[in-house]
Amino acid sequence: MAVLKVTFTKTNRDKLAQVLWVLNWVSVITGIILFSLGLFLKVEIQKRRELMSDEIHSVPNMLIAVGLVACGINFLGGKICYECVDMVKFLRWKLLLLPYIICTFFFTFCILVGALMCYTMRNNLEESLFLGLRDAMRYYKDTDTPGRCYIKRTVDLLQIQFQCCGNDGYRDWFQIQWISQRYLDVSSNEVVNRLRSNVEGKYLMDGVPFSCCNLYSPRPCIQQQITNNSAHYNYDYQTEELNLNQKGCRQALLEYYTQIMQSIGLIVLIIWLFELSVLTGVRYLQTSMENVLRLGDPDSESDGWLLENSIAETARYNFNIIKSLGKCYQVDDDPNIDVPSTSQQAQVNVPTRQIPLAS
Incomplete structure (x- = not known):
């Protein structure tokens, strides 16, 4: 029994x-949209590649590839649907329609995978940002080191733009030396004592870079001796929430990219549903046109369906095909495989003539 069978008149088929011709051209535009979304996400990730330990380009590359394939497949689909109005032209595409539908089905599945990847990218992105920001903060002071001189500017712009501080918070700066050795006065007893007090010889202090200052602070920013209340007038660091940015940069970047990926994922899901509906229409057109050929009357009514048999019968039929193909390669079960052929037996039984050797 056919699945979702629908009867079409000639007018309905036309x-x-x-x-479908119009929808396929709309699908070409959706393919361009997919390509543009993937390119946009790739550029956004590339902007802050210094703050990530691994380059996470699997999702944007997937969207870019799917978008390009969508343009090609839907362009071909539009041409096929346009010519299917004429029965003579349909005969040219008859053998190609089923492979086209199968390829388009797997292509729409790839679109769904791309949408799901947008929602599952968060964990990998969070780990990459944690490690990347940790290393960037360590290299913050290396303004004279080739390959790292740009890190300070990148981190400062990040903390100002996203109003964040540190990896998880401003206290992360207390655990690293973020001031370059060239700016430390080694003749000062305070500096020497601070260096000696650390096992690794680092200059650690309860201070943060200027970019951690909150733009909406009601007082001049306090970025040195943050935890020392007596060092500042009318100051309590536990209540001064507007003095420094409280949010960590990892959380700020994660929220930023998550919002982008969720928006892209929603758009891709809508495109997937649209492509699936176009594919369904093409399948109905193919089956109804093939039934017209069987009837022999181009003006007669014909049935169209998604599957000629039920889902269970279709699955059983395809399984039997795969099973029969597997048996073709099982040559070890041939009962005559070890039996010599007639020509081989004749060669074995033919006596050889003894040629006397010359004395």
Whole structure:
């Protein structure tokens, strides 16, 4: 029994072909949208590649590839649907339609995978940002080191733009030396004592870079001796929430990219549903046109369906095909594989003539 069988008149078949022709051209535009979304996400990740330990380009590359394939497949689909109005032209595409539908089905599945990847990218992105920001903070002071001189500017712009501080918070700066050795007065007893007090010989202090200062602070920013209340007038660091940015940069970047990926994922899901509906229409057009050929009357009514048999019967039929293909390679079960052929037996039984050797 056919699955979702629908009866089409000639007028309905012609209208279906025309509508699918238009929808396939719309799908070409959706392919361009997919390509643009992947390119946009790739550029956004590339902007802050210094703050990530691994380059996470699997999702944007997937969207870019799917977008390009969508343009090609839907362009071909539009041409096929346009010519299916004429029965003579349909015969040219008859053998190609089923492979086209199968390829398009797997292509729409790839679109769904791309949408799901947008929602599952968060964990990998969070780990990459944690490690990347940790290393960037360590290299913050290396303004004279080739390959790292740009890190300070990148981190400062990040903390100002996203109003964040540190990896998880401003206290992360207390655990690293972020001031370059060249700016430390080694003749000062305070500096020497601070260096000696650390096992690794680092200059650690309860201070943060200027970029951690909150833009909405009601007082001049306090970025040195943050935890020392007596060092500042009318100051309590536990209540001065507006003095420094409280949010960590990892959380700020994660929220930024998550919002982008969720928006892209929603758009890709809508495109997937649209492509699936176009594919369904093409399948109805193919089966109804093939039934017209069987009837022999181009103006007669014909049935169209998604599957000629039920889902269970279709699955069983395909499984039997795969099983029969597997048996073709099981040559070890041939009962005559070790039996010599007639020509081989004749060669074994033919006596050889003894040629006397010359004395």
